[in-house]
Amino acid sequence: AQSVTQLGSHVSVSEGALVLLRCNYSSSVPPYLFWYVQYPNQGLQLLLKYTSAATLVKGINGFEAEFKKSETSFHLTKPSAHMSDAAEYFCAVRATNTGNQFYFGTGTSLTVIP
Amino acid sequence: EAQVTQNPRYLITVTGKKLTVTCSQNMNHEYMSWYRQDPGLGLRQIYYSMNVEVTDKGDVPEGYKVSRKEKRNFPLILESPSPNQTSLYFCASSFGGSQPQHFGDGTRLSIL
Numbered sequence: 001a002q003s004v005t006q007l008g009s010h011v012s013v014s015e016g017a018l019v020l021l022r023c024n025y026s027s028s029v030p031p032y033l034f035w036y037v038q039y040p041n042q043g044l045q046l047l048l049k050y051t052s053a054a055t056l057v058k059g060i061n062g063f064e065a066e067f068k069k070s071e072t073s074f075h076l077t078k079p080s081a082h083m084s085d086a087a088e089y090f091c092a093v094r095a096t097n098t099g100n101q102f103y104f105g106t107g108t109s110l111t112v113i114p
Numbered sequence: 115e116a117q118v119t120q121n122p123r124y125l126i127t128v129t130g131k132k133l134t135v136t137c138s139q140n141m142n143h144e145y146m147s148w149y150r151q152d153p154g155l156g157l158r159q160i161y162y163s164m165n166v167e168v169t170d171k172g173d174v175p176e177g178y179k180v181s182r183k184e185k186r187n188f189p190l191i192l193e194s195p196s197p198n199q200t201s202l203y204f205c206a207s208s209f210g211g212s213q214p215q216h217f218g219d220g221t222r223l224s225i226l
Contacts, residue, residue, distance in 0.1 A: 009154070032212045043118075043204055043217035044157075090156060100164060100211035101172055102147065106156040 002027055004093050006105035014113045019063075019078040021108045023091030026072065031093040033074045035065055038088040038107075047089075050074060061085070086112045116141045120205050120218035127195060128226050135190045135221050137205035145208045146188040147172070147215065148180065150201040157204065163188055164211060195225045 007022040025031060033050035048059025055067045061084075065076045074091060091105040118139045127133055139146065147162040149172075159172030163182040177199055179191040188207075192199060202222050206215035 006156075034214060036217075041220075043219045044206075044215075045217070046214040049214050092157075094212060100145070100162060100170065102159050102162075102215070103173075104149075104157040104159075106154060 002031065002093050002095050002103040004091050004103050004105040006091055006108050008108055010109045012111040012113055013081045015083055016080050019081045021076040021089050023074045023105060024072055025093045027095060030069055031095050034092040035076050036090045036092060044090060081112045083112050086110055118205055118207055118216050118218040120221050122221060124222050126224040129196055130194050133192050133195060135203060137188045137218060138186050139207040141207060143207035143209055145211050147206045148190045149204045151204060152201050197225050200225045
């Protein structure tokens, strides 16, 4: 079975600082990779998706993620944090070679300090 | 408007009383799925469906049933709910198993 690890259940950054949220997956074959954001009392919204077309993926709201096969990582970054970025972020994977099941990480709660 | 609609949004019930959470999508998506979200555990997939009459178990299927008789609907059934099924549930859909999923707003279930 796949697994997804998000290091750091809580991350705090100052407004304007770099945001870095980490995601590592376990798979010998690169899976489909996604980042979702969840605002309080809402469902999840897609931030970006890795399609294998490019290793650097740009998403909405200024977020981007870089796929690194050698490190089995798909970390999410944003150059300058905004107060509105405060939310829960989830990394998700779906294997490309076995089944149609999705696996989510345990989430990272981002706090932005004014 | 493209959306995934879950009902009810909130439900408090008692152990053993059968309940159904409905999920409907208006995007003609083939893939539909149910998740439960628990603190510290993230989202865990309960069941998914690749198309009508095709369903498969996810990571935590015990105590749940699903059916997919129509493309747009994917109800989640708890035949004999227990307190450990108290959770926040999300339905999601997509065009295929590899495409981004659209999520409903969630159903908060409390089983006493």
